[in-house]
Amino acid sequence: MPTVTTDPVVVAAIAADLDAAGFTVERVDALWGAEAAASLHRGTRVAALRALAARETSPLTTLATLFVLGLPVSRSDAERAFPIAGLDGVLAVGLLREGDDGRVFPTVDLRPYAFVDDLGAGSWWIVSDLGELALGTALGEEHVLGIGGASTTLSGLQVPVRVRRVLDLGTGCGIQALHARRFADQVVATDISQRALDIARFNAVLNGVDGIELRLGSLFEPVVGERFDRIVSNPPFVITPRRAGVPSYEYRDGGMVGDALVETVLRGLVDHLEPGGTAQLLGNWEYHWGVDGLDRVRSWFADAPAASELDTWVVEREREDPPAYAETWIRDGGTKPGTPEYDVLVDAWLDDFAARRVTGVGFGYVVVRRAQPGGAGRLRRFERVPETLGSNPAGLGATVARVLDAAAWLGVHDDEALAAAHLRVAGDVTEERHYWPGNDDPTVITLVQGGGFGRRVDADTALAAFVGACDGELSVAAIVGAIAQITGVDEEALRADLLSRARDLVLDGLLLPA
Template identity: 45%
Template sequence: MRSDTPAAAPQLLPDLVEALRGDLSRARYTVERTEQLLGEVAVAALHREDPLPARRALAGASDPAAILFSLFTLGAELPAARVAEVLPTLGTGGAQQLGILAPAAGRAAAGGAPSLLHATIDLSPYSAQDDHGHIDWWIASDRSELATGAALRPDHVLGVGGASLTLARITPRARVGRVLDLGCGSGIQALHATRHATHVIATDLSERALAFTAFNAALNRAQVEVRQGSLLDPVAGETFDLIVSNPPFVITPRTPGDDTDRFTYRDGGRAGDSLLAELLEALPAHLAPGGTAVMLGNWERSGSQEWDQHPRRWLARAQAEGLDCWVIQRESEDPAQYAGTWARDGGITPRDPQWPCLIDGWLDDFESRDVRDIGFGYVLMRRPLPAAPTDAVAAGGSGPTPGAPAPAPAGGPAGTMRIEQATGTGSGSLGGHLAAGLRMMQRLRAMDDAQLARTRPRRAADLIERRHLVPGAWDPSLIELVQGAGLARTIPADQVLAATVGALDGTLTLGQTIGAVCALTGDDPDQVEKRLMPQLRELLLTGMLEL
């Protein structure tokens, strides 16, 4: 059953927020410390959304971090005196003013003071590593089912989940001016952006989500501007160097007159996957030259369509306007799997009486469009930098005004559209890898094969060659080029391609290297170069070769 308890949002009272920060720091309330206290078994159980081992591990613990984790994440009701010990600066009164603690129902001591307190929000430590170093933060959000034992409310504000972590990993971290976190939720993407941006704007349809984002920014001493509104409405006419978004893309069945509660954080209220189509059509106008958009999404495949038909159609206009577009499908689910995934996400299981009706509604909706499966993955766009600086910049002018509308297309060349399925993940920074791929699209588009042959590529340090041989044979039956970083791709190669790649150390030009290999194999260099160029361009785009 869904909880009827009114949803709370923390109050932005700067002095009290700073007092809370000091108490959390003194308590060593970090991911590292809480995992030490919990132990491997309890940590693994929490990842499975089972709180019992964690509650057992922390039962009776006196460590301040253990008490805070029990209170704010595990949903414990604790004596007011014990809570006061771990929040000595803020105090229990200050915590109640902030709206993060409340008296447990019916648990008042003599004189009316609460004998037991419970948290009204989740307040968890967060740890990460990005291109700018180590991060230790605290993230406030709504309490999870793990703490409440109840299904989520429609206006639930998520903490840091798997999708949030994925989006943070694939986002480029180069220093930029203006960043937009579209559909910010509790604000984790906006917080990450403050480490490498001059100005960060976070938008959301939910006023409660923006309250959590503002609170988290203050708690972690970050500067974030929050604006309320649907999709891109709050930033009409503005452009950004980076747009990052985990939009409410979940495909949820709706019928005329249906006023069923939707989860604001995930359901866009559109038919099928049309919300993503609408967003991708509008995004290009908000990208400054050199600007990048990075987002998560899903798309339907109906009937005999190829899986990429919808994203190709959505991005066709952006490509025609000169933007480089990249879609990566990471996985797919059939309609029944998809319905079950998101029903469970909302706290409904097959044991609940509403399960059959809920799943039937989803399956009927997918059947009405002949949907065979739903893909999940990443969508990236980049507006290329101008080929040459403007006269104003060349003469020492200031160039475009930050945040001004993007220039209208001038009839230039179309951008590159790259569509791929990639399920692996290698080492290193995935955000940096994807950003390098987008930049390489522009570089390669500007070079014909003759120009490319005059460059001096190098094979990437993480690239290895794998050979498969029938036992006792001298010649391999299969050669593969294997990427250790990025998306851990594997590309088949013949002897000539493998030899060419193996010799690319930046000393000779690409044309010279192909000529040297052909001198050994007896092949015609011109024919080999013509045959290898598409493959070598692919290796450059994937980062297996570097320029």
């Protein structure tokens, strides 16, 4: 692969050309429309090409043809697209190459990216390696991945609280480091791939983002002895057979057997987090015969050094059976179903899973916080939340921060303190009631959270009445006493029941300390 070099003067000029051409998500999508954009996402560019054919050539259409569709253009069109940087400058930094036929070819994928976080809307241009659509072949093992679903998931999980230092472990094209820098004074970004670091450096300069230090090395090796206020990582967690002939992609395969890399990262967090520091990561974990996947993750934390100092929240969003998992990642590498190569790789994956008694693979999020000196972690939550829940366009980072704050608050409120506390219903909570025809009493009551994970909590009349009365004016004990008096139930039994359920509602964010 051609080397991508970062000449600050040339890169700044390229950014000016991209800006002048209007190379934005909105304008690129408008070039070919929603249907063609969806077709591109499925790996077909015919609809997009038909739409472009009906338009006059412009710097914007040229940039989209080169860097989004991965197709060559004439030298004259390329020159018009880069009037400030000059075509020779763009060729020199490695974004384009000249063919023998006089046309200019892309050597990288470069596309606009838009996002929303707690600081508002933002946009960047992101360079990565060309995908299989542009290459026409399977990906190379040194491929540097662009922005995908996992990238946006993790960026949305980053806690939107200002800190001093952040570690981005396995930075790839640098997208997490860019997001982290919006809430940090300094970011240290590591990767085992020098090409990934070169591209990450280019992306930082292209978008005018400073304060990111790039280091070469595996996992925590480049930061031995250092601690951070936050660690973010989309590690190379993909479970790949360690067999000759099976490609091992640097961007996704950590070189270890099974889910050992995720285990290694999770066990190493405590050594690199400052007291009060947090970590947000993605990961895979295996299910083995007779062993639940989340139980395996729980055991990694239980056995880790200083495990008692950690708040731990693991959310499994989906689970795949061995064939589905194998097929997903073989297609991701660009090997197409129905080919002999594809079938050989599926066999290799299934042989590996069978030999190690793997029955499935879970995917999800891991959130960790290290306690302050002398403190102990109080949050121990390992749960399954369907992917359909949680749709905040700004991501779930604010939800993560709120859960951690709620866990800390609950940790210093025993039952007596909770009974004396004043709670209020969160503003995004509504209530659904369902009745049998002709009945006055509801058969189903559900509390519905509008933001965060969009949780739905089944409630009986006592819990619904309790939540409805939580307006911050009365204490929990006063509300329980009033409900017991009205319903004629034993107040102590009701108190024990509602206090336990109130803790869950506070942790989930349906109730807030007033």
